[in-house]
Amino acid sequence: MSLAEKAVKRVLELGASEAEAYFHSEKVFWIEFDDKIECFKVTESNGLGLRAALGKKVASYSTSNISLEEIDEAAERVVRIAKVTPEDLEWRHFNMSFSKSDARGYYDESVEEIGYEDVVEKVNMAIERIREYSSMVKPARGILTISTTRTGIVNCYDGEFERRETGVVAWVRAKAEDGLEKSIGSEHIETRFWKNVNLEELASKAAENALNFLKAKPIESCRIPVIFRNDVFASILGTMLSGPITAEWVQKNRSPLAGKLEKKIACDRITLVDDGIMYGGVRTRPFDDEGYPTQKTYVIEKGLLKNYLYDTYTSLKDNVKSTGNAVRGGYWTPPQTAPSNLILMPGDSSLEEMVKETSRGLLVEDVIGEWLSNPVSGNLNATVTHAYLIEKGEPTIPVKGVMVSGDFYKMILEDVEMVGKDVRNMGQYYSPTIKFREITVAGK
Amino acid sequence: MDLEADLEYVLKKSLEMGAKYADLRYQENYYESILVENRVLKSYSSRKFSGVGVRVFVDEAVGYASTTSLSRENFLKAIDNAIKAAKALGGGEKVKFDFEANRVEVKSKFTVDPENVSAEEKISLALDANRAAFFDDRIKNAITRLGFSKDSRVFLSTYGAKVKVETVMSGLWHESVAKSYKTMERVGYSDSRCAGFEFIKSGDWNTFTSDLSRLAIEASESVTPPAGTYPVIVAPDVIGLLLHEAFGHASEGDLVSTQESVLYGRIGEKIASEMVTIVDDGVVENGYFYPFDDEGTVKKRTVVVEEGVLKGFLHDIMSASKFSVESTGNGRAQDFENMPIVRQTNYFMLPRDYDFDELLEDIDYGIYVCGKGATGGQVDVGMGTFTFSVGPSKIIRRGRLAETVRGVVISGLILETLKTIDAVGKDLMIKTNVFGGCGKMGQTVKVGFGGPHVRVQKMTVGGR
CATH class of the missing domain: 3.30.2290.10 (PmbA/TldD superfamily)
Known part of the structure; x- marks a missing residue:
C-alpha cells in the first residue's frame, strides 16, 4: 500500500465519510543568468495534499514531509478541520471512477538524462551569442528551468493513478544601449521536450529584438488595424477567457459568458478548444488532478459558445459530465476548474499577407500589463513595449509606450479580420497571429 | 535531535x-x-x-x-x-x-x-x-x-x-x-x-x-483631491512603504554593484534633508523578528542614511566581498529552496522632535496622506521614481485637518522627495505582515517598515 493509500485509509478511520490524497514530487534544475550564470540550483521536493469530507463538510491540509508519522498527523488535522467547517450544501462527492485518456507527449525521457555540464554549456553559448551579436547589446536577466514531476491521486472510491511529466521553460533577454537610448528584447519557450529548446536561437532573436527597438517611440493616439503576434494574443486569451469559460465562474455568477451557451459570442472564424490530449501540449496529461480522464472540448465553435469547462464538483452541480479540467495550483491548494491547453484554432493567413494587406496599422510583438485587464467587464488594456508601425503594407518604425485597449468580447465578435496559420504558445495558451480591423491605440 | x-x-x-x-x-x-x-x-x-x-x-x-x-x-x-x-x-x-x-x-x-x-x-x-x-x-x-x-x-x-x-x-x-x-x-x-x-x-x-x-x-461619499503639488504630511505606514520600495531596494548592495541603483557611487553624498536618518534593523519593537540572517551573520542596526548623508549599503557575504566591507546581515532567502540574496529586514526612518500638531500648523493648504486602504504602487529602482496609490486621506486647511478625500495617488522622485522633508515627527510606528512580504527576483520575504509622521514640502498628488 502506498503512503497516499495509507493516508486515505487513515482519514476514513478517523471518521471521515470520504477521503482523497494527492501526491506530487518533482526535481527541478533552475538556472538564472545575465552576463554569466548567477545561480544553478537543483531542488527536489515532495508534497501531499489531503482532502476529507464529513458528510457535506469538506476540508484540506497539506504537508511536504512524507513520512508515516507525518501522514497520521496530517490525517488527524484534516479531519479536525472538517469537523468545524460549515456544510457546503452543494457538496455531492469526490470523483467516483478514475479513468485515463490516450493523451501522449507529456513525458520526455531525455530530460531525466540531462547532465549538469550540458545545461551550463547551453546557457553559456546563449550568453556568448548575445555578446557577439553587437557591441551595443548585452545579456540581461534570463532563466531556464527543467523539471521532472510525478503525480499520484487516490481517493476512497478509486485509484491510485500516477503520471510522470517533464517540462522546460526558458526566457532569454538582451539589453541594448546606445547613448541615452535603451531597450530590451526577450524570447521564450515552454515545452515538454528538451530537443525543442534552442537557447542560441532564442538568444539571437532577443539580441536582434533589443537592437531593433533602440529607437522605438510612441505614435500619436489613433484607431487603426492591429495585428497581435501569436504568443502575445495567446497571453491575452489566457487573461480574458481562462476564468469566464469555467463552470466555476459561471456558477458563481462571475462569468460574462453565463447563459450564453449556443449563442454567438464570436465571429465565424473563432474556434476555441480546450485540448487536454494534444500531443506534446504543456498541459497535456492522461487524467486531471482528480483522476478524471482528460479530453478535447470545443468551447467556441465557429463563433458559437458550445461548452463550459468542468471538474467533479461543478459538473455534479449542473448534472453534466466533467470535462476533466480539475487543476491543482500546487499540492497545497484544493482543485479548481481551469483550462488545460487552451487553443485558438489557426486560420489560413500568413503573417506576411496580414502585413501586406494593411495600409496603416500596428504589428504588436510584445506587451506588458495585459494581465491587469478585466475579464469580467471584457475591458482589455495592455502597454505595448514592442511593435512596428505598418505603412503601405510594410513594417516601418519601431513603436513602444502606447496602450492598446478595447472591449475584448466586441473585438472577437465584430473586429476579427484575419486569422494566421502560425500557432504558438505562451504557457498553456496557444494562438495564431490575429488581425483586428480597428483598435484604440493611446499614444502621445 | x-x-x-x-x-x-x-x-x-x-x-x-x-x-x-x-x-x-x-x-x-x-x-x-x-x-x-x-x-x-x-x-x-x-x-x-x-x-x-x-x-x-x-x-x-x-x-x-x-x-x-x-x-x-x-x-x-x-x-x-x-x-x-x-x-x-x-x-x-x-x-x-x-x-x-x-x-x-x-x-x-x-x-x-x-x-x-x-x-x-x-x-x-x-x-x-x-x-x-x-x-x-x-x-x-x-x-x-x-x-x-x-x-x-x-x-x-x-x-x-x-x-x-x-x-x-x-x-x-x-x-x-x-x-x-x-x-x-x-x-x-x-x-x-x-x-x-x-x-x-x-x-x-x-x-x-x-x-x-x-x-x-x-x-x-468623498471626492478625489484636485491634482497638483502640495505640502503633505505622510503617515508612518506610507513613509515606511515609500522608503522600503523606492529607496530601500536602491540601497541593496547587489543592485548597487550592478549599477542598477540610483545610489550607485554616492556614499558620503548628501542625498536627503538633514532631518532624515534611515536604518535597517533585525530586531525592533512591532517589526519582523530577524536577529540573524540566512548566512548566519548577526543582523545589527545598519545606518543607511545619517542626517541626510548616504552612509552605507545593505550586504550579504557576496555583495560585501565586492565592496570590501563586512556583511550587514542582509543575506536572506525565502525558504530552503532558495539561495540568500540581499534583502531588507526592518527598514525605517528614525523619529525626531515634532508633535503632529506642529507638523500641521504651518500648512495652509495640503494633504495628510494616510496608509489605511493603500493598494500599492510601482517604483523604478534605477530612476528612483515612484507612484503609490494610498488610502483615504485628509485635506489640511489652515493648519487643521479638514474633509476626507479618496483615490489619492502620490508620485515623484524619491531623492527629491527626501530632500524636501522639512520636519520629522517624534512618533514611530513599525509594521510587519504575516500575510505577505516583499518580492525580489522571485523570492518573497517578510519585512518590517515604518517611521514617524513626516512633512514633505512638495509632493505631486493626483486623483485616480
Whole structure:
C-alpha cells in the first residue's frame, strides 16, 4: 500500500465519510543568468495534499514531509478541520471512477538524462551569442528551468493513478544601449521536450529584438488595424477567457459568458478548444488532478459558445459530465476548474499577407500589463513595449509606450479580420497571429 | 535531535566530497489562514513545509540544491547535486569568506502557540470580526482573514556555525467595500505581530473591522483631491512603504554593484534633508523578528542614511566581498529552496522632535496622506521614481485637518522627495505582515517598515 493509500485509509478511520490524497514530487534544475550564470540550483521536493469530507463538510491540509508519522498527523488535522467547517450544501462527492485518456507527449525521457555540464554549456553559448551579436547589446536577466514531476491521486472510491511529466521553460533577454537610448528584447519557450529548446536561437532573436527597438517611440493616439503576434494574443486569451469559460465562474455568477451557451459570442472564424490530449501540449496529461480522464472540448465553435469547462464538483452541480479540467495550483491548494491547453484554432493567413494587406496599422510583438485587464467587464488594456508601425503594407518604425485597449468580447465578435496559420504558445495558451480591423491605440 | 546530528554529519562529509565551504539550512514552516467573506467561513487552509537547502563552494563556484526528504541519504544526495552544479559552472569570482561562526538559539516572544489553539476558537473570532463590519447597509462586502505562521530555521556551516531562529507570527487582515450613490470604495488593512495567539485574543478586532467599514463609507461619499503639488504630511505606514520600495531596494548592495541603483557611487553624498536618518534593523519593537540572517551573520542596526548623508549599503557575504566591507546581515532567502540574496529586514526612518500638531500648523493648504486602504504602487529602482496609490486621506486647511478625500495617488522622485522633508515627527510606528512580504527576483520575504509622521514640502498628488 502506498503512503497516499495509507493516508486515505487513515482519514476514513478517523471518521471521515470520504477521503482523497494527492501526491506530487518533482526535481527541478533552475538556472538564472545575465552576463554569466548567477545561480544553478537543483531542488527536489515532495508534497501531499489531503482532502476529507464529513458528510457535506469538506476540508484540506497539506504537508511536504512524507513520512508515516507525518501522514497520521496530517490525517488527524484534516479531519479536525472538517469537523468545524460549515456544510457546503452543494457538496455531492469526490470523483467516483478514475479513468485515463490516450493523451501522449507529456513525458520526455531525455530530460531525466540531462547532465549538469550540458545545461551550463547551453546557457553559456546563449550568453556568448548575445555578446557577439553587437557591441551595443548585452545579456540581461534570463532563466531556464527543467523539471521532472510525478503525480499520484487516490481517493476512497478509486485509484491510485500516477503520471510522470517533464517540462522546460526558458526566457532569454538582451539589453541594448546606445547613448541615452535603451531597450530590451526577450524570447521564450515552454515545452515538454528538451530537443525543442534552442537557447542560441532564442538568444539571437532577443539580441536582434533589443537592437531593433533602440529607437522605438510612441505614435500619436489613433484607431487603426492591429495585428497581435501569436504568443502575445495567446497571453491575452489566457487573461480574458481562462476564468469566464469555467463552470466555476459561471456558477458563481462571475462569468460574462453565463447563459450564453449556443449563442454567438464570436465571429465565424473563432474556434476555441480546450485540448487536454494534444500531443506534446504543456498541459497535456492522461487524467486531471482528480483522476478524471482528460479530453478535447470545443468551447467556441465557429463563433458559437458550445461548452463550459468542468471538474467533479461543478459538473455534479449542473448534472453534466466533467470535462476533466480539475487543476491543482500546487499540492497545497484544493482543485479548481481551469483550462488545460487552451487553443485558438489557426486560420489560413500568413503573417506576411496580414502585413501586406494593411495600409496603416500596428504589428504588436510584445506587451506588458495585459494581465491587469478585466475579464469580467471584457475591458482589455495592455502597454505595448514592442511593435512596428505598418505603412503601405510594410513594417516601418519601431513603436513602444502606447496602450492598446478595447472591449475584448466586441473585438472577437465584430473586429476579427484575419486569422494566421502560425500557432504558438505562451504557457498553456496557444494562438495564431490575429488581425483586428480597428483598435484604440493611446499614444502621445 | 537525530536530524541535527545527520546535518552535521553530512556537512563534514561535504568537505571530503570536494567542497571548500558549505552551509546548510534546515527549515520548518507552518502556515494557517482562515478566510471569512460576508459572514461565512470561505476557507480554512493550513500547510506544513520543511526541508534542507545546501550551498557549496567548489573553488570559487557556487552550487545550490535542496530536498524535502529528511534523511541522511537524501541530504548527501543534495550535497552531491550542489557540488555537481558548482563543478559544472567552474570559475566564479573570488569571495572573501567572512562567515561568522555563531552558535546560538533564539525565539521571538510568544505565550500561546497558534498551532495549539483550536480551529473552533479561530473560526469564531474571525466570524465575529467579520460580522462587526456590517453595521450599515452601505457595506456591500467584507472579507476577514486570520493568519498564523511559525518559521524555524537552523543554519549550519563548515566553519562551525549553528544558528537557530524561531519566529511566530499572528495577524488579521480585513477589507470592507462600501457603496454610496454610485461610488464603490474598498478599504483594506492588516495588523500583524511577531507574537502568538495572545495578540489576536487580546485585540479589539470588532472595532478594527468596523472602523475600516466607517472609513470605506466615508471614502465612498468623498471626492478625489484636485491634482497638483502640495505640502503633505505622510503617515508612518506610507513613509515606511515609500522608503522600503523606492529607496530601500536602491540601497541593496547587489543592485548597487550592478549599477542598477540610483545610489550607485554616492556614499558620503548628501542625498536627503538633514532631518532624515534611515536604518535597517533585525530586531525592533512591532517589526519582523530577524536577529540573524540566512548566512548566519548577526543582523545589527545598519545606518543607511545619517542626517541626510548616504552612509552605507545593505550586504550579504557576496555583495560585501565586492565592496570590501563586512556583511550587514542582509543575506536572506525565502525558504530552503532558495539561495540568500540581499534583502531588507526592518527598514525605517528614525523619529525626531515634532508633535503632529506642529507638523500641521504651518500648512495652509495640503494633504495628510494616510496608509489605511493603500493598494500599492510601482517604483523604478534605477530612476528612483515612484507612484503609490494610498488610502483615504485628509485635506489640511489652515493648519487643521479638514474633509476626507479618496483615490489619492502620490508620485515623484524619491531623492527629491527626501530632500524636501522639512520636519520629522517624534512618533514611530513599525509594521510587519504575516500575510505577505516583499518580492525580489522571485523570492518573497517578510519585512518590517515604518517611521514617524513626516512633512514633505512638495509632493505631486493626483486623483485616480
